Amino acid sequence: MSTARLSTASPPIRSRDHITRVASGLLCLLAVVVGTGIGALAIPPSALASILADTVGIDIFAHDTTQATVLWAIRLPRVLLGLLIGAALSVAGVLMQALFRNPLASPQLIGVSGGAALAAASVIALLPAAATAGTLGAFTLPLGAFTGAVAVSLVTLRIGSRGGTPDVVTLLLAGVAINALTGAGLGLLVFIADDAQLRSITFWSLGSLSAATWPIVGALALATSGLVAFAWHHRTAFDLLLLGSEDARHLGVPVEKLQRRMVVVTALAVGAAVAFTGIIGFVGLVVPHLCRLWAGPAHHRLIPLSTLVGGALLVFADTTARTAVAPAELPLGVLTTLLGAPFFLLLLARARRFA
Amino acid sequence: MTTPLLEATGLTVHRNGRTLLQDVDLTVRAGEKLAVIGPNGAGKTTLLRCLTGTWSPDAGSVRWDGQPLSTHSPRHLARSRAVVAQRAHLDFDFAVHEVVAMGLAPHSRVPHAGHLVRISLAEVGALDLHDRRWTRLSGGEQQRVALARSLAQLRAGAPDRARVLLLDEPTNHLDPAWQLQALSVAGRLATEGIGVLAILHDLALASSWADHIVVLDQGRRVASGPPIDVLTPDLLARVFRLEAAVVPHPHHGRPWIVPVHPLIAPTRSPNVHAATP
Amino acid sequence: MTQLPSIRRDLAIALLVCGLTATTSVAAGTIVDAHNHTITASAPQRIVTLGSFTTETVMALEQGDRIVAADASSKGLPGAADKATLGYYRAIGAEGVLSMGPDLVVGTEAAGPPTALDQIRGAGVPVALLSDSPTLDAATHRIEALGTLLDAEPAARSIVDRIRKDLDKAAALTPATPARVLFLLSHGGGAGQMAGTDTIAHTMIELAGGTNAFASQEGYTPLTPEAALTANPDVILVTTRGLAALGGEAGIWATPGLAQLSRDKVRLVSMDDNLLLGLGPRTGEAALALATHLYSDSATSP
Numbered sequence: 001m002s003t004a005r006l007s008t009a010s011p012p013i014r015s016r017d018h019i020t021r022v023a024s025g026l027l028c029l030l031a032v033v034v035g036t037g038i039g040a041l042a043i044p045p046s047a048l049a050s051i052l053a054d055t056v057g058i059d060i061f062a063h064d065t066t067q068a069t070v071l072w073a074i075r076l077p078r079v080l081l082g083l084l085i086g087a088a089l090s091v092a093g094v095l096m097q098a099l100f101r102n103p104l105a106s107p108q109l110i111g112v113s114g115g116a117a118l119a120a121a122s123v124i125a126l127l128p129a130a131a132t133a134g135t136l137g138a139f140t141l142p143l144g145a146f147t148g149a150v151a152v153s154l155v156t157l158r159i160g161s162r163g164g165t166p167d168v169v170t171l172l173l174a175g176v177a178i179n180a181l182t183g184a185g186l187g188l189l190v191f192i193a194d195d196a197q198l199r200s201i202t203f204w205s206l207g208s209l210s211a212a213t214w215p216i217v218g219a220l221a222l223a224t225s226g227l228v229a230f231a232w233h234h235r236t237a238f239d240l241l242l243l244g245s246e247d248a249r250h251l252g253v254p255v256e257k258l259q260r261r262m263v264v265v266t267a268l269a270v271g272a273a274v275a276f277t278g279i280i281g282f283v284g285l286v287v288p289h290l291c292r293l294w295a296g297p298a299h300h301r302l303i304p305l306s307t308l309v310g311g312a313l314l315v316f317a318d319t320t321a322r323t324a325v326a327p328a329e330l331p332l333g334v335l336t337t338l339l340g341a342p343f344f345l346l347l348l349a350r351a352r353r354f355a
Numbered sequence: 356m357t358t359p360l361l362e363a364t365g366l367t368v369h370r371n372g373r374t375l376l377q378d379v380d381l382t383v384r385a386g387e388k389l390a391v392i393g394p395n396g397a398g399k400t401t402l403l404r405c406l407t408g409t410w411s412p413d414a415g416s417v418r419w420d421g422q423p424l425s426t427h428s429p430r431h432l433a434r435s436r437a438v439v440a441q442r443a444h445l446d447f448d449f450a451v452h453e454v455v456a457m458g459l460a461p462h463s464r465v466p467h468a469g470h471l472v473r474i475s476l477a478e479v480g481a482l483d484l485h486d487r488r489w490t491r492l493s494g495g496e497q498q499r500v501a502l503a504r505s506l507a508q509l510r511a512g513a514p515d516r517a518r519v520l521l522l523d524e525p526t527n528h529l530d531p532a533w534q535l536q537a538l539s540v541a542g543r544l545a546t547e548g549i550g551v552l553a554i555l556h557d558l559a560l561a562s563s564w565a566d567h568i569v570v571l572d573q574g575r576r577v578a579s580g581p582p583i584d585v586l587t588p589d590l591l592a593r594v595f596r597l598e599a600a601v602v603p604h605p606h607h608g609r610p611w612i613v614p615v616h617p618l619i620a621p622t623r624s625p626n627v628h629a630a631t632p
Numbered sequence: 633m634t635q636l637p638s639i640r641r642d643l644a645i646a647l648l649v650c651g652l653t654a655t656t657s658v659a660a661g662t663i664v665d666a667h668n669h670t671i672t673a674s675a676p677q678r679i680v681t682l683g684s685f686t687t688e689t690v691m692a693l694e695q696g697d698r699i700v701a702a703d704a705s706s707k708g709l710p711g712a713a714d715k716a717t718l719g720y721y722r723a724i725g726a727e728g729v730l731s732m733g734p735d736l737v738v739g740t741e742a743a744g745p746p747t748a749l750d751q752i753r754g755a756g757v758p759v760a761l762l763s764d765s766p767t768l769d770a771a772t773h774r775i776e777a778l779g780t781l782l783d784a785e786p787a788a789r790s791i792v793d794r795i796r797k798d799l800d801k802a803a804a805l806t807p808a809t810p811a812r813v814l815f816l817l818s819h820g821g822g823a824g825q826m827a828g829t830d831t832i833a834h835t836m837i838e839l840a841g842g843t844n845a846f847a848s849q850e851g852y853t854p855l856t857p858e859a860a861l862t863a864n865p866d867v868i869l870v871t872t873r874g875l876a877a878l879g880g881e882a883g884i885w886a887t888p889g890l891a892q893l894s895r896d897k898v899r900l901v902s903m904d905d906n907l908l909l910g911l912g913p914r915t916g917e918a919a920l921a922l923a924t925h926l927y928s929d930s931a932t933s934p
Contacts, residue, residue, distance in 0.1 A: 039727050039731070041731035069730075069755040073755070074726050074755075103447070192854065194825070195852075208723060208725075210723070210726065211748070213747050213750070239449075239453075240457055240460055242447050242449075244440075244444035246440060247440055249408075249429055250407060250438040251457060251458065251461055251508070252428075252431075252432065252461035253430075254429050292447075292448075296448060298449065327701055327717075327725070327729065328717055328728060329725040329728060
């Protein structure tokens with residue numbers, strides 16, 4: 001879409017924009033600092049400084065090799081993965097809310113998480129245990145989950161379109177039906193799974209960032225930056241989509257093409273995210289909602305804010321998940337839902353009071 | 356000033372076994388105010404959808420600036436053609452000035468965008484709504500803002516290009532005074548060379564506003580011409596099932612439709628507000 | 633595994649020998665684990681165990697106080713209650729494990745996720761994953777491997793000997809016609825599942841001198857009335873927790889398929905979960921206990 005910005009705002013609003021940008025950036029930075037500094041293994045600030053100084057050859061304080069390994073190989077990739085996944089889920093939520101013209105929409109509506117869960121459960125329950133063992137087998141499950149996520153979303157898109165043209169209402173209904181189907185399939189797999197498989201399926205769907213390694217961070221960096229770039233490029237078009245398909249078309253938006261692309265891009269990015277982390281709920285719903293309450297619905301503000309806030313929030317949540325019951329870890333998806341759902345109810349109650 | 360901008364020829368549309376439009380011709384010309392009237396179900400909305408390219412006709416064609424509609428990209432069209440829909444579907448809390456600024460989206464570079472937004476709002480008498488939230492507006496206020504958006508959309512384009520404004524029953528939510536103002540705003544565009552088409556329900560408004568009227572009935576074009584030629588008692592009876600006399604309006608001379616069957620039985624002095632001769 | 637008592641016992645001994653040989657073909661303190669990694673441990677003092685049989689075996693080798701953390705499934709073992717818990721053994725966190733400062737991590741081959749284990753290895757901690765095949769051979773091999781890793785080979789051998797002796801005693805109890813045993817597992821929701829071949833339950837039934845009534849399938853299959861009746865068991869075997877999950881005795885006899893079985897002919901036997909299904913150091917003890925239930929008394933026991 002064009003570069004004609006909707007920044008016809010008055011100076012007080014522009015300075016508020018500025019504050020928001022700075023604050024959200026700082027929040028992200030704080031999340032990284034907290035996430036890197038806190039964990040099951042104690043790395044006091046002096047050791048942290050020592051490890052960081054070591055990279056440029058300066059020798060201050062002291063640290064041991066385990067701390068260094070944990071920091072570089074485990075904690076840092078995990079924090080970065082949290083930022084990337086949080087950003088991806090939030091921006092995907094923004095896209096879905098623009099697509100469905102509804103602030104209650106989330107990527108789940110197009111069947112992305114249902115497809116991933118079904119595929120993951122299939123891999124766990126139907127393939128022999130050897131298929132997921134070892135370093136090569138470590139890719140079987142994420143590959144399966146990703147394939148399932150994208151395939152199911154594309155099927156939903158197909159069903160929700162009439163002659164190649166996505167229709168929002170039909171798409172929504174298709175998503176509902178597909179989610180019901182994947183749920184049923186999941187139930188079937190749960191039924192035939194044995195004890196160990198059942199627990200694995202359960203734990204996968206509860207979500208976790210513990211699989212964070214640098215290659216995975218690299219892959220998600222690609223997926224997330226692709227998604228955010230796509231969203232930013234179309235920020236004005238998303239505003240126009242909210243006017244309704246016809247009005248958007250009258251203002252020059254290639255509505256059908258854009259809607260198709262929004263579904264595909266969301267499926268790819270969220271598919272990549274859930275493939276490695278399992279289902280992390282409520283982030284794609286609550287973060288855009290929160291950001292919209294603060295900064296308004298215009299996407300040139302909403303997209304950057306959602307990216308930063310989503311990333312920061314997920315890092316905070318993950319830091320809590322891996323320290324609250326150390327050395328064990330709480331499932332991240334449970335934590336985000338436990339925090340997200342009541343918060344969302346609070347938002348709804350507040351909205352009803354003002355309606 | 357009579358250059359054809361948007362031309363529909365032989366438009367025919369069938370949907371679900373029904374014929375919505377049959378062989379309809381229509382031309383929107385530069386600087387001309389065209390009103391499309393007809394009873395409910397006549398096909399007016401279908402016609403509009405074909406003109407905007409939302410629907411493809413089963414037969415016939417629509418040409419913009421001499422070329423078939425489909426050869427123009429949506430964005431290219433949007434730079435010169437604005438549509439004001441019957442209802443706004445926006446359900447998000449944008450500021451009014453942001454909604455108006457959306458009309459500038461099809462254009463690449465708009466200098467003084469904020470200024471253009473203000474002018475457009477002022478033209479529809481809604482400048483005081485500038486910083487208000489869209490969802491807090493009344494239906495009528497939202498209609499005015501939507502019109503302002505279309506004004507901004509057209510004004511941001513080069514004045515020498517072909518430009519058209521399409522209005523779908525623009526006076527829906529407006530009280531009588533504002534109904535007139537909305538149409539006069541649209542009419543003012545015509546003086547700038549913009550072609551204006553309005554689907555109207557109110558025959559009196561059509562009569563006093565339009566340069567040219569097209570009458571649709573059951574999917575067919577049954578009349579086309581200036582108001583004085585089109586609005587005859589015979590047509591009113593045939594198409595609108597309205598028993599009326601048509602006399603020259605005392606103020607502007609255009610056809611004035613006077614229904615023949617009053618709701619109240621006539622008294623000894625039939626003219627309650629007799630015009631002062 | 634054959635089903636005739638005397639041949640089975642001989643085969644078991646032969647496989648024990650093979651297992652011993654396979655383990656001792658490399659240097660002491662070093663084993664080749666189920667993922668074909670060569671693991672060397674030198675007198676580990678801080679051990680992390682994943683999977684209850686690992687925990688149980690380390691404790692049986694008199695080194696339980698060297699365990700610094702165990703997974704959630706090990707918590708039920710006596711003596712493991714005070715260990716730090718790492719959660720489900722297939723979903724552990726690398727940093728959590730490393731924060732316990734281990735010098736050896738030992739678990740079943742199903743422990744994971746694989747990336748977490750790689751990260752632990754990357755920090756210089758050896759990670760040994762033992763096969764979780766549900767056979768006696770694999771069980772003894774695991775005990776031997778742990779013995780090698782923990783420099784406790786004599787203790788490991790004596791555990792294996794004890795198992796063999798108990799298996800002999802169990803074999804002695806077996807009559808000419810072995811009992812047909814159907815093992816039921818419950819998730820806590822629904823009718824439960826029947827154990828086919830290639831399960832720990834199957835191995836235990838065979839070792840106790842019984843016959844698996846449901847040997848036509850591999851793995852676990854959901855219980856259906858037709859399958860239960862076709863299996864025609866003499867004994868229904870459950871674990872203590874499974875018994876509770878299936879609704880107790882009353883619940884089991886009310887289950888369609890089981891309800892049709894003749895109460896005079898069919899008995900219900902329940903045993904402790906960790907004992908029956910551990911397939912660890914107490915394998916022989918468990919087989920003997922089960923054989924006793926099958927052939928020496930006819931009452932259910934906890």
